[in-house]
Amino acid sequence: MPPRLAGASGTASAWPAEFAERYRDAGWWEGITFGTLLRTRATAHPDRVAVVDHAGPGGTRRAWTYADLDVRADRLAAGLSARGIGAGDKVVVQLPNVAEFLEVIFALFRLGALPVFALPAHRESEIAYFCDFTGAAAYVVPDRHDGFDYRALAATVLARSPELRHVFVVGEDAGPFEALADLPAEPVDLPDPDPSSTAFLQLSGGSTGVPKLIPRTHDDYIYSLRGSAEICALDEDSVYLCVLPAAHNFPLSSPGSLGTLYAGGRVVMCPRPAPDTAFPLIQDERVTITGLVPPLALVWTDAASVTAYDLSSLDVLLVGGAKLAEEAARRVRPALGCTLQQVFGMAEGLVCYTRLDDDPETVATTQGRPISPDDEIRVVDDEDEDLPVGATGHLLTRGPYTIRGYWNAPDHNARAFTEDGFYRTGDLVRLTPSGHLVVEGRAKDQINRGGEKIAAEEVENHLLAHPSVHDANVVAEPDPYLGERSCAYVIRRSGTEAVTAAALRRFVRERGLAGYKVPDRIAFVDAFPTTGVGKISKKDLRILGPENPESPESPESPESPESPEV
Ligand code: OOB
Numbered sequence: 367m368p369p370r371l372a373g374a375s376g377t378a379s380a381w382p383a384e385f386a387e388r389y390r391d392a393g394w395w396e397g398i399t400f401g402t403l404l405r406t407r408a409t410a411h412p413d414r415v416a417v418v419d420h421a422g423p424g425g426t427r428r429a430w431t432y433a434d435l436d437v438r439a440d441r442l443a444a445g446l447s448a449r450g451i452g453a454g455d456k457v458v459v460q461l462p463n464v465a466e467f468l469e470v471i472f473a474l475f476r477l478g479a480l481p482v483f484a485l486p487a488h489r490e491s492e493i494a495y496f497c498d499f500t501g502a503a504a505y506v507v508p509d510r511h512d513g514f515d516y517r518a519l520a521a522t523v524l525a526r527s528p529e530l531r532h533v534f535v536v537g538e539d540a541g542p543f544e545a546l547a548d549l550p551a552e553p554v555d556l557p558d559p560d561p562s563s564t565a566f567l568q569l570s571g572g573s574t575g576v577p578k579l580i581p582r583t584h585d586d587y588i589y590s591l592r593g594s595a596e597i598c599a600l601d602e603d604s605v606y607l608c609v610l611p612a613a614h615n616f617p618l619s620s621p622g623s624l625g626t627l628y629a630g631g632r633v634v635m636c637p638r639p640a641p642d643t644a645f646p647l648i649q650d651e652r653v654t655i656t657g658l659v660p661p662l663a664l665v666w667t668d669a670a671s672v673t674a675y676d677l678s679s680l681d682v683l684l685v686g687g688a689k690l691a692e693e694a695a696r697r698v699r700p701a702l703g704c705t706l707q708q709v710f711g712m713a714e715g716l717v718c719y720t721r722l723d724d725d726p727e728t729v730a731t732t733q734g735r736p737i738s739p740d741d742e743i744r745v746v747d748d749e750d751e752d753l754p755v756g757a758t759g760h761l762l763t764r765g766p767y768t769i770r771g772y773w774n775a776p777d778h779n780a781r782a783f784t785e786d787g788f789y790r791t792g793d794l795v796r797l798t799p800s801g802h803l804v805v806e807g808r809a810k811d812q813i814n815r816g817g818e819k820i821a822a823e824e825v826e827n828h829l830l831a832h833p834s835v836h837d838a839n840v841v842a843e844p845d846p847y848l849g850e851r852s853c854a855y856v857i858r859r860s861g862t863e864a865v866t867a868a869a870l871r872r873f874v875r876e877r878g879l880a881g882y883k884v885p886d887r888i889a890f891v892d893a894f895p896t897t898g899v900g901k902i903s904k905k906d907l908r909i910l911g912p913e914n915p916e917s918p919e920s921p922e923s924p925e926s927p928e929s930p931e932v
Pocket of ligand 1: 569571615686690710711791793805
């Protein structure tokens with residue numbers, strides 16, 4: 367018999383058999399699926415509350431027990447199956463933080479259909495790409511959220527994407543589509559998927575023209591949940607507030623809503639991250655743990671000093687997604703009265719945490735250490751040579767929950783992974799003698815806008831589609847609140863009408879690009895700085911800055927600054 371390859375249906379991106387065997391022997395891969403995980407929890411403690419939100423009729427509170435969630439997943443799976451959705455089908459899920467998010471993904475897990483995790487901020491450009499690239503059979507949206515009508519977006523995407531057969535709407539008014547609430551049917555027998563098969567496709571932050579999709583298996587992801595739940599000391603009494611967009615890897619699994627369900631705790635869905643929404647929920651639901659990106663952590667620590675809400679139930683605040691400044695880290699305990707855990711993770715796999723018993727200095731100054739003893743970490747120079755402990759270099763990693771390749775991207779995989787399967791994270795780090803990682807920077811062509819990742823090339827391609835743009839380069843520049851914001855340096859095309867920064871911003875927005883990717887600042891230049899060999903130097907562009915005389919149209923405040931979520 368040929369060796370069994372784990373993950374990604376035996377394609378080149380799967381773990382080699384010897385590694386799969388090692389991870390099973392070590393007990394990391396338990397051989398259970400998400401469907402089974404929920405069933406065992408629902409059997410063990412059917413009446414415990416699994417998820418709470420305030421998305422009932424007229425904004426009323428809903429609390430579903432483990433038994434409720436289990437039955438709902440079964441019934442929805444039956445309804446989806448009756449619509450022809452089955453094992454291997456892809457379903458783009460774009461939901462805000464509502465209980466149905468968990469109902470939908472567990473129904474899909476039970477079917478062996480693969481959720482493709484979109485974020486609420488994504489628009490036509492991203493969603494149409496996900497649908498086309500994966501050949502998605504269905505797309506799940508809310509009716510409206512945060513003033514945006516997702517049914518209109520769905521109508522546009524449906525008209526463009528030939529393979530998309532269904533749009534299902536969560537909420538009170540499905541418009542021309544089918545309401546998700548009308549789908550549930552009598553449960554049917556479904557074969558449990560292979561635990562080593564791909565459970566879902568997660569999005570990469572990306573550094574290329576189009577987003578890459580990350581195939582995560584039941585085995586590998588459930589291991590990362592178990593590890594995260596242990597490290598964050600989750601148990602049945604834990605109450606996790608899901609503040610960041612639920613589909614993102616951080617609030618999903620670090621330890622996130624799925625880690626909380628793994629531990630038998632309670633997930634509280636928070637529809638918006640601002641303190642005036644989150645603080646009353648912390649008080650009323652006795653929230654014990656949550657996760658934030660650094661800009662939100664700053665807002666929360668400021669707001670906590672003047673709030674009348676009782677935040678005393680909060681034990682742990684996780685902060686990650688972007689670098690947390692040391693000073694900000696030191697403010698967490700005095701302001702919020704809880705323990706900080708820094709998290710440095712990536713949807714591709716590796717997640718590092720400071721530990722609950724690390725000394726305060728380590729917690730304030732490092733981004734933690736990996737979940738697993740089998741996470742292999744290399745810090746290398748530009749030639750892939752290993753560097754000594756303490757030196758800053760490129761982080762490469764391999765392990766039981768880090769993918770061996772992106773979904774259907776062989777050319778990119780050849781660059782993004784070493785021949786022996788290490789993922790090139792694009793992060794610049796150094797290791798401390800205690801084995802903690804400190805993130806020192808980034809080599810990838812990406813902007814980390816308060817935790818939200820923007821691939822420069824993707825935005826450049828949209829700018830280049832404008833007839834008056836000759837060339838464009840997008841880089842990060844410092845921002846006191848977000849850490850980084852995006853700046854597009856643009857060379858106008860001679861002989862065309864002189865386009866303005868505002869018109870260009872409108873142009874990319876109208877092309878259906880998510881709002882957080884629209885450049886915060888656009889500066890027009892006559893030429894780009896070049897390196898010694900004549901290549902455009904993004905490093906030099908980054909230091910041009912708003913005050914530089916060569917960027918005459920600056921500075922401009924963004925039209926509508928998008929608040930960071932992830
Ligand atoms: C998380 O996942 P992604 O996939 O959105 O982004 C991963 C990238 C990392 O490669 C790194 O560049 C950056 O985000 N990053 C951090 C960081 N945490 C993530 N950079 C500096 N300090 C940190 N603490 O962002 C993510 C996934 C799971 C858990 C937490 C974050």
